[in-house]
Amino acid sequence: MSSVPLFGTLFTVVLERNNPRRGLTGAMGCLYAAGFDPAQSDTDNMTATMRRSPALVKCLGEQPVSYAGVIATLVLLAVAGLVYWCLPKVRDRRRRLVPVEAVDADGTLRAELAALAERTGIRSDVRFRIDPARMTSGAGVHGRTGRYTVCLHAGLPARRGTDPEGFRAVVLHELAHIHHRDVDYAYAATVLWRVFVLFALLPDFALIGWAVFLVVSGTETPWWPGAAPEVLAFVTTGLLLAGLVHLARADLLRRREHHADLRAVAWGAHPANWDRPDPPGTVAPLLHRLTALLRTHPGWAERRRVLADRDHLLRVSPLEMFLAGASASMLFGSLATLPFRPLAHGALWLTVALVAPVLCIALGLPVVRASRTAGGAPGSGALPGLWLGCGLLVGEFVASGRYRVDWLLPQPLYLLAFLFIGAVPAVWWSQTLRLALGLPKRGQRRAAAVVCALVTATVLWGGLTWWRLGGERIALGGGGDLGGALARAYAEAVPGAWQDYDMDLSALSYGLSLLSPLHRQVPVGVAVLLMWLVPLVLLLWQRPGAGPRVRRTLVAGCAGGLVSWAGLALTWSVGHARRPATVKERTGPFLVVHQWWVIVTVLAVCLLTAAVVAAFSRRHWLLRAVIAAQVTQLTAYGAVFLLSSADGCLGPLNTVLDVCRWHPRNGLALGTAVTLLTLTNAVLGSACAALLGAGTAGIVRRLRGRPAVRLPAVPAPAVPVRRRPVLLKAGTALTLGVPAVLLTVVASTQVAVTSAASPFSPKAAARGTKGPDGSPPPTQTRTMRTWQTWSWLNNGGNLHTQRINAAQLALNAELLKAAARKRDTNGQVPVDEKTFHRVCGALGKRVEEAQDYFPVPSPDLQKSWSDALSRLHHGTGRCQEAMIPPKGGPRRTDAERSQQFSASLKELAAGLRSFVAARQDIQKAATSKTK
Structure with missing residues (x-):
């Protein structure tokens, strides 16, 4: 997929070599027409190009569709397939292999090789050859699907007389590669990699070098020196892509070696044949250890460790999760260059559709194996999730540079959000799958696992969507409000003395850029609802003694609810002290600011509750945290409704009214505004806070010298456990679930109705970014x-x-x-x-x-x-x-x-x-x- 943008860039430059304004056509031409300037910062360019966002979208949509990149990629795959088909013959001729009969005078070698092949049950056509140029006692295998050649080194037949067990172990190991189709995987990966480097990556580097040469020679171009970071980003992207592909290929080949060792031992090879020292080399030991991930063959010590503990091979590799994350970030950029131009949401769904199965399978298999083993204790999924987030971070940092002009993101710390984007769905999936496996019936377990996988994918998609719609803009240095668009939109929508609330308006505009990207996404709202409701149901319907009790979690949520009532009362009292003199003035900017601080209070209490619950929980800490935070959230909504409806009767807590009357409409209006921005964000934020709380508690325990407690996935009850009454289970789930479902439906309906009229809609933002006459600021040159x-x-x-x-x-x-x-x-x-x-x-x-x-x-x-x-x-x-x-x-x-x-x-x-x-x-x- 990465070859599509590479070929697209290459063909665009070649076909427009006679264009006097080279580089100013197509998508970049639209950006230049909108006011893009490589000499300006990313923030200035984003403000300029989004001044007329509908016109920019229309211009980009009217660009001619080019299939050159896709066609070239298909040709590249065809060339790779041809090379894969012809490479074995070329290798046979180059190595000058000889038949086994040339060194087997009595026929015993052929007979033993045939017996070993028959023992494995391989049905493919296997030929044995001797490589006289290699005097070691090893072997290799090459070929293509259905026709393979086992190449015995010249020293291996001689080893057969002195070490027959070692001879059979080597041959069985090579036959195991054929049995597992490792030859097909290895040759396909190698051929595809070499063809990609030769026909896609190197021409792209040559194109960049040619462009730099033209600049150095004095050719006038709009791309220099302002776009020098972009040129560097292209080079860095190519190098990163090359490194990722090599790391993935090396990791694949190393794992196939381990699988071949295990299969050879299962066929009768003695494990003592792997008791061999690593050959001494000229590379320093430290450098040799650092380059272990780059080698395609593992060391003998690692191979012996896998033979002794085969579960070590089945554990989640940090490298695999890192590669999955980096590939996802780069895949999104490649999908955006396809001729049919998928929308951002569609490209994100395609990306998640490829990454989520890797995440679910990699983390799900250890959980399933641990549930079938007495005392099995799989990890929480936090470390693999963090590695996934690191991959997303690195890929986004490098790939996004292809469209930037700054050397670094103005606010690079916001890239750390990818750690939470990767870790939250990983931990949630691991812990809910453990609960799903504790259900009494097989059909229930399968259905629960499917639902959990869908929620995991949607939560991952929601995190990536949040970055595309809000986080990326903040990281570009806009502070969440490019050009003060949101602040001006609010000042236009709600007239009043906003000069008295400058600090509040700044916090409001910044906070809304964090909260608003996801509150309109219905799939995320449904997933967030299931994110705490599914674990609650699973905890209630566990087999007797198989799961933890929910009572403590609900009590912690109720305690958080009491804290939310106290915090909201404090917010109301502060509002009472700051309120203007007349009721009319209180319904202007003051009321908007008051609503904002109510939202902040609700979110802060939910996040605090989740962090504390996660810090003091040993098992299912993320699930407990989101359930407790949801109880706190629902309780806080009740407090918001009561305090707003009884405004005027609360004495020092009155904010708008002075006459004591019951105003349920006011309570519903404020409650709806608070719910729209907190219903989704509170649960997702609580999950992130739970990660911080659990991580902080783990660090504190480690500093105190207390080892982390690893409890089994399904502990056996020591004493008979009394079943919970069914009515109590159903009542608990309905008491919390029904209000949350109704709030989700109401929030989705309100979002659909009010999104067009919202002062934070794209039209309002575009209105706010216009200059006095709608013209952009003057450029520098x-x-x-x-x-x-x-x-x-x-x-x-x-x-x-x-x-x-x-x-x-x-x-x-x-x-x-x-x-x-x-x-x-x-x-x-x-x-x-x-x-x-x-x-x-x-x-x-x-x-x-x-x-x-x-x-x-x-x-x-x-x-x-x-x-x-x-x-x-x-x-x-x-x-x-x-x-x-x-x-x-x-x-x-x-x-x-x-x-x-x-x-x-x-x-x-x-x-x-x-x-x-x-x-x-x-x-x-x-x-x-x-x-």
Whole structure:
């Protein structure tokens, strides 16, 4: 998949080698037209390009689709398949192998080899050959599917006389590779890797080197020096990709060696044959240990350790999880370059569809094996999840640089969020699967495992979605509010004295960028509901003595609920001290700020509860934490409703009202606002807090010298356990589940209804990022402004000009037709009112489309362009009103309408002259040569 963007870039440069503005077409042309400048920071570029986000989306969607990268990738796969098919023959000819008969005078060697092959039961065509050039006592195997060659080194037949057990162990090991199809895996991975490097990676590096050479030689380009970090990112991405593929290939081959050892021992090879010292080498021991992950064959000590403890091979490898995470980040970037351009959500779902099975299988198999073994104690999944997050972090840090101009992210610490994005679903899956395996019936266990896997995938998708919609913007240095868009949107939606709440508004805009990305995602809302409800049901319906009691968890949640009541009372008291003098003033910015701090209080108490519960729990600590946090959350919602409904009767806790009355509508309004932003975020945040709480407790126990307690997955009860009454189980689940389900449904409905009118919608944000006249800030250099203007013209400016000219010509044609008609008795020319209303409306529509396009990069040119379009738009409006007056408007006589129509034509003529002059100035600025 990574070859698609590499080939796409290569073919784009080659096909546009004669383009004087090379690099300013396609997607990058749209970005330059929107105001992108490599000399500016990432934050400035994001603010500039998102000023007219609908126009940018439309421009990107109108770019011609190129299948060059996909076709080249398919050709690459075909070449790899051809090489895979022909490589064994080439290897036979190059090595000059000889048949076994050449060294087997009495035929005993052939007979023993045939007996060993028959013992393994291999049905494929296996040939034995001798490599006279290699004098060691080893062997190798190569070939393709259905036809394999076991190559015995020249020293191995001689070893047969002195060490027959060792001879058989070597042969059985090679036959085990054939049995496990390791030859196919190894050759396919090797061939694909070599073909990719030769035909995709090296040409890309050559292209980058050529571009750098042109820059050094003095060629004028918009990519230097501002885009030097992007060029470096391309190189780093290629190197990382090469390293990841080699690490994955080496890890695969090492694991296949271990599997072959185990199979050979199962066929009769004696484990003592692996008691061999590692050969001394010229590499220093420290360097040899550091490069262990790069080698395709494990050392003898590691092979003996796996033979002694075969469960060691089945444990989750940190390297595998790291590779899965890094591959996921790079896969998302590659999917975005496909010709059909999948949406961001679709690309994330495809990425999760490939990563989630790896996560579930890698962490699920140890849990299943531990449940079948007495005293089995699988890990919590935290360490593999953290390695998965590290892979996501590294992949995102490197791959995202291909679209940035800064050397580093302005806020790189936010990349640490990927540790939680990887660890939360990993731990949750491990712990819930252990509970699912404790159910009494097999069908129940399977159904629960499927549900848990789907929730795990959705939670992982939610974490990646949060990064794409909010975390990435914060990491780019926007502070969550690029250009102050959210703050201005709130100031426009809720007029009032916002100058008194500058600090609160800053915290509000920053916090909303953290909380708002996921509150509109219905799949995440459902997954979050199941994230605590499924563990609760599993804990209640465990076999007697198989699972922990839920009572302590519910008690901890109730205690957190009491803390939430105290915290909310404190928030209300602070609001009472800060409230303005009149009720009208209290319903403005003060009420918005008060709602925000209520949301903060609810979230803070839930996170604190989860961290404390996880710190003092030994088993299922994440599940206990989210269940307790949910109990706290539901209790806090009750406190919010009561305090809001009884406002005016609370004395020192009154915030808005002073008259004592019961106001349930106020309680529902504030409760709904709080629920929308906390229902999903509180559970996910509690899971992250649980990781911190459990990690901190583990560090403290380690510092105190207390070893971590590892309890078995399913402990055997020492005494008879009394079953919980079914009604008590059902009542507990319904008491907590029904309100949560109803709140989830209400929140989803409210989000669908209010998202369009929200001051934080994309339209509101776009409104807030416009300058005084809608124009972008001036760029630093005249050359860059010229390139931007050229991109502005060629990515839509010329098209809008042509459409306006065509609509104006249609209007002129109708005027000529009317002038050719005979005049009436009053000397007036009759006109078709519907026809002129239509052509004037068509011209007005074309003008509106041009107004919605990107602002001209030059502020002076933008002013003249905007004024010309405004005059044209006003003229078309007057023309339509003269032909067909709007309903409810003032009544005008025919003479007045005729006069208005004539005035509109004069205004259109003047606007058209201004339009043509502005277009000529823009064309001149776009084609001027600057130094």
